Amino acid sequence: MPGRAKLVFQVAAVAVVALLVALLGWQVVNRNEGRGVADAVAAGRPVEAPAFELPLLDDSGTLSLVSLRGKAVVLNFWASWCEPCKEESPRLEAAWQRWRERGVVVVGIDAQDFRADARRFVERYRLTYPIVHDGDGSSLGRFGVTGFPETWFVDRQGRLVGERIQGPVSDEQLDENIALALGEK
């Protein structure tokens, strides 16, 4: 093989290996992003909530977390096929009614679900708080969500505060963490 061709071949081989290493690194960083967020919340360190912009389930546009800056946000990850979600959804609706006048927004993130099923669920449980649809579950990894339902709290500055609640949330947990997100505790 002539010297020049050999050099080109070697450079190409090194470039391919570098590209594969970069892809691996990107994958590792992205996979651990949600874990970092969950670890920070578990340690009681306020951390910026991962951003998202998702279509509203009622097809009325999109909702981004950034657009809610200045309000306390309850983020509830759910799906219509999740049995415990049926139990907790009336509690979320009640919390929304109880706190909305004080600058609190409950946001449901319906993930890995059929839209039609989710709409039937919303109708059945008479949910009036905003619900976005995340069909491919892209937001789950960013938060490190491992199952449904899961509830997070975001303060007025857009930071995750309080508890990360895995499983159905209680009225007490909602009130306590909402007060924390509002800066009242």
Added chain:
Amino acid sequence: MIRGLVAALAAALLAVSAAAAGEESPTLAELEKEVICPTCHTTLALSTSPIAARMRAFITERIAAGDTKSEIKAKLVDEFGEGVLAAPPASGFNLLAWALPIGGALVALLAVGLLAGRWARSRPAAPASAGAGALDPELERRLDEELARFEA
């Protein structure tokens, strides 16, 4: 030779017609192997999760409604994104997923061919003076001596 060609042609026609039948009249069993459960990341055929059960019911409904395989897959992609397909579509960026392994295999074959050619050329040629099967004179002399001793 002709029989072999006819058999190959018949097999190809059968494969094409089977694929066409699968496209027009898909079965749940086929689609279960081509669709991924979004929560457990295995094919539907291997998943027992609630969403997998719901997806199976959806596919059954769509088959009954007369949808083709592509239409059913498109509806699932619309709900769950492209990650729901076990094999990425061969278009756009996803084309890389098909092109890279094939390209890699071709490059590897080419490299093996080149190296084999180089190796064959670099082998020392047999001495020109020696004919095929000819023995070294010294060896021939020793062999004759041994044979003579053996016969004696």
